[in-house]
Amino acid sequence: MGKWWYSQLEMVSIKRNSKGEFAEAKGLRTRPTSIYKPGQKNEFKISRSKFSNFMDCQRCFYLDRVRGLQEPSMPGWSLNTTVDDLLKKEFDYYRARKEAHPIFRNYNLNFIPFEHDDIDKWRNSLTGGISYHDKETNLILHGGVDDIWFNLDTQELVVADYKAQSTKIAVEKEYYLSSQYHQGYKMQMDIYVYILREMGFKVSDISYFMVCNGEKSPDRFDAKMDFAITLVDYETNTSWIKEKILEMKSVLDSSKAPHRNPYCENCAYIEQAAKM
Numbered sequence: 008m009g010k011w012w013y014s015q016l017e018m019v020s021i022k023r024n025s026k027g028e029f030a031e032a033k034g035l036r037t038r039p040t041s042i043y044k045p046g047q048k049n050e051f052k053i054s055r056s057k058f059s060n061f062m063d064c065q066r067c068f069y070l071d072r073v074r075g076l077q078e079p080s081m082p083g084w085s086l087n088t089t090v091d092d093l094l095k096k097e098f099d100y101y102r103a104r105k106e107a108h109p110i111f112r113n114y115n116l117n118f119i120p121f122e123h124d125d126i127d128k129w130r131n132s133l134t135g136g137i138s139y140h141d142k143e144t145n146l147i148l149h150g151g152v153d154d155i156w157f158n159l160d161t162q163e164l165v166v167a168d169y170k171a172q173s174t175k176i177a178v179e180k181e182y183y184l185s186s187q188y189h190q191g192y193k194m195q196m197d198i199y200v201y202i203l204r205e206m207g208f209k210v211s212d213i214s215y216f217m218v219c220n221g222e223k224s225p226d227r228f229d230a231k232m233d234f235a236i237t238l239v240d241y242e243t244n245t246s247w248i249k250e251k252i253l254e255m256k257s258v259l260d261s262s263k264a265p266h267r268n269p270y271c272e273n274c275a276y277i278e279q280a281a282k283m
Contacts, residue, residue: 020079036075043072045260050140053255054132055150055198059191061255065265067273069258078273090171090219090234091153095130098154102126110217111156114238121157121164130154139205144256152199156215163211166199166243168192171234173221178237183218192216193241201245214241 022032036042043051053061053072061068070076101108102120111118123129129137132151140147156165170192176182183189196214203210216239221232258265267274 036077042075043259052147064268064271066267069264087171117159118156121155165211166214170218178218197243200243201248
């Protein structure tokens with residue numbers, strides 16, 4: 008998604024511990040495995056979201072991963088998470104039966120949910136998600152996918168990502184993929200496809216966003232929300248990724264932080280705060 012939403016939230020983040028009690032905010036990471044030491048020989052993990060941060064602003068990425076500057080926490084997106092959880096349960100129902108989900112028939116897709124012993128691990132970024140070790144840089148790229156489908160015609164894996172939203176505008180492919188707020192979505196798909204291929208799987212160039220749009224047309228709420236579901240196909244492009252991995256390694260090994268991105272609101276905020 009990039010970092011645009013930090014400024015959109017216009018909020019002050021108050022740190023609390025797991026019990027909900029106030030905790031001192033120090034602004035620095037304490038876990039050694041989260042901090043890279045320039046020139047280190049040990050493997051270092053880079054999540055898909057941190058890779059996206061690197062693409063947005065190399066300076067913020069460097070201050071985070073090398074200097075240990077901890078960005079303010081963000082709120083949980085409970086409704087989005089609920090939609091994701093329910094869709095995973097729904098697709099698991101058909102996965103167990105090796106049957107096509109009805110949405111596949113609606114779009115004339117000869118797909119079934121992909122069955123694998125590690126599917127639950129792959130869908131949980133906290134347990135490693137999908138991952139591969141880039142031997143040239145000694146970086147381990149990983150991330151949690153929402154789901155993986157299987158194309159019975161081509162015998163390829165198909166990466167799927169669930170997106171929950173609520174707009175009055177019907178979801179249309181060209182508009183959805185060209186939106187300035189969805190460029191990070193496409194980058195996310197590129198990275199997932201790249202990782203799965205490096206894991207040895209045959210993966211389709213075509214991925215799908217399953218967009219669940221909350222309907223605003225009903226006159227009453229009645230404790231329920233209806234969703235219009237649209238599959239948006241996206242042709243991934245992984246040709247840029249290896250070059251950026253090498254560039255990211257070079258930035259991590261640098262003794263100096265990169266120049267600030269003039270379009271980064273985080274950088275601008277830190278700079279102005281320092282002046283004040």
